[in-house]
Amino acid sequence: MALLLVVEDDPEINSLMALTLRVEDYDVIQARDGEQALQMVQDRAPDLILLDVMMPRMSGYDVARTLQDKPSTAHIPIIFVTAKSEMEDRVLGLEMAVDYVCKPFAAPELLARVRAALRMRKLQDELRVSNEQLSHLATTDALTGLYNRRHFDAQLENEMRRAQRFGNSLAVVVFDLDRFKTVNDTWGHAQGDAVLQAFADVLRGQSRRIDTVARLGGEEFGAILPATEESGACAFAEKVRVTTEEMAVPRRTREGASESPIRITTSGRRCCDCGAFRCRTHARAVRPGRRAGRRSPVIQAKTSGRNRVVAQTLLETQVAGQTPAPHPQHPTPKVKDARFDGSQHDS
Numbered sequence: 401m402a403l404l405l406v407v408e409d410d411p412e413i414n415s416l417m418a419l420t421l422r423v424e425d426y427d428v429i430q431a432r433d434g435e436q437a438l439q440m441v442q443d444r445a446p447d448l449i450l451l452d453v454m455m456p457r458m459s460g461y462d463v464a465r466t467l468q469d470k471p472s473t474a475h476i477p478i479i480f481v482t483a484k485s486e487m488e489d490r491v492l493g494l495e496m497a498v499d500y501v502c503k504p505f506a507a508p509e510l511l512a513r514v515r516a517a518l519r520m521r522k523l524q525d526e527l528r529v530s531n532e533q534l535s536h537l538a539t540t541d542a543l544t545g546l547y548n549r550r551h552f553d554a555q556l557e558n559e560m561r562r563a564q565r566f567g568n569s570l571a572v573v574v575f576d577l578d579r580f581k582t583v584n585d586t587w588g589h590a591q592g593d594a595v596l597q598a599f600a601d602v603l604r605g606q607s608r609r610i611d612t613v614a615r616l617g618g619e620e621f622g623a624i625l626p627a628t629e630e631s632g633a634c635a636f637a638e639k640v641r642v643t644t645e646e647m648a649v650p651r652r653t654r655e656g657a658s659e660s661p662i663r664i665t666t667s668g669r670r671c672c673d674c675g676a677f678r679c680r681t682h683a684r685a686v687r688p689g690r691r692a693g694r695r696s697p698v699i700q701a702k703t704s705g706r707n708r709v710v711a712q713t714l715l716e717t718q719v720a721g722q723t724p725a726p727h728p729q730h731p732t733p734k735v736k737d738a739r740f741d742g743s744q745h746d747s
């Protein structure tokens with residue numbers, strides 16, 4: 401049953417309202433002034449508040465404004481119950497409350513208004529939950545639970561603006577699983593999905609709370625690393641690469657029995673190429689998938705043998721489509737880790 405808070409400084413009216421509501425099986429808590437009411441809202445989170453207007457120290461209007469200024473309490477509906485019955489009072493009250501009842505009140509009318517307010521509250525709660533679910537679906541990759549490309553792009557714009565404003569560095573790392581098609585072709589798509597989920601877990605485990613990790617599509621993943629220099633981005637990418645190399649994805653037969661695990665890094669089969677970018681100035685410069693040449697570090701990692709991290713510094717001049725000036729420390733896209741012979745060039 402709904403929890404109702406009655407706020408009324410007159411003890412007799414307070415008790416009468418509480419009694420009227422309890423007869424209808426509502427749970428009722430009672431406050432005698434505004435401050436006590438705010439504390440009870442904090443402690444008990446009522447579903448509806450019946451609020452007197454004229455009270456000592458803190459008026460009902462002040463209580464309503466205080467609640468509506470806080471995101472955690474702004475959604476709690478309020479019915480003013482007051483002796484102030486002038487039209488201006490009711491208009492002002494309805495600016496802050498869902499309903500307005502004049503004293504002396506008739507019990508059936510008060511109860512009818514309470515039911516109506518609770519119905520509205522229920523609909524608003526359902527709408528809020530639906531919106532949250534839709535928002536979650538719109539920003540989440542269903543298979544891995546990571547953010548999706550749409551959210552990654554939006555977040556990258558935000559982080560680039562923030563980095564520009566505060567003069568911070570920002571790193572973006574793009575990961576592409578090596579020869580992932582072979583996993584699907586050999587063991588089937590369900591096992592391929594398990595590999596993608598396992599890699600998503602690796603990314604989650606290696607990232608900080610301020611990072612954004614996403615599945616960009618297929619077997620391509622991205623990580624946005626705020627306030628991170630190239631060395632930090634490469635260290636992150638290297639940790640992901642090594643962890644993935646050591647990863648063994650359990651394989652299941654139809655009977656559910658476990659067979660030998662899928663090790664996508666065994667016998668020279670390298671699994672994770674990492675392109676690490678650092679960009680000082682412009683989001684679009686590092687947005688994967690939007691520009692010709694965008695994958696060059698990933699492709700470079702692939703063509704130089706896979707299972708490696710390649711770093712590239714992008715400068716502002718590249719944003720404008722001009723030839724990039726050499727970065728004083730990192731003049732060209734460069735292979736960070738060339739331990740393999742590069743003899744296999746399929747992805």
Ligand SMILES: [Mg+2]
Pocket residue numbers: 408409410452453454455
């Ligand atoms: Mg009063």
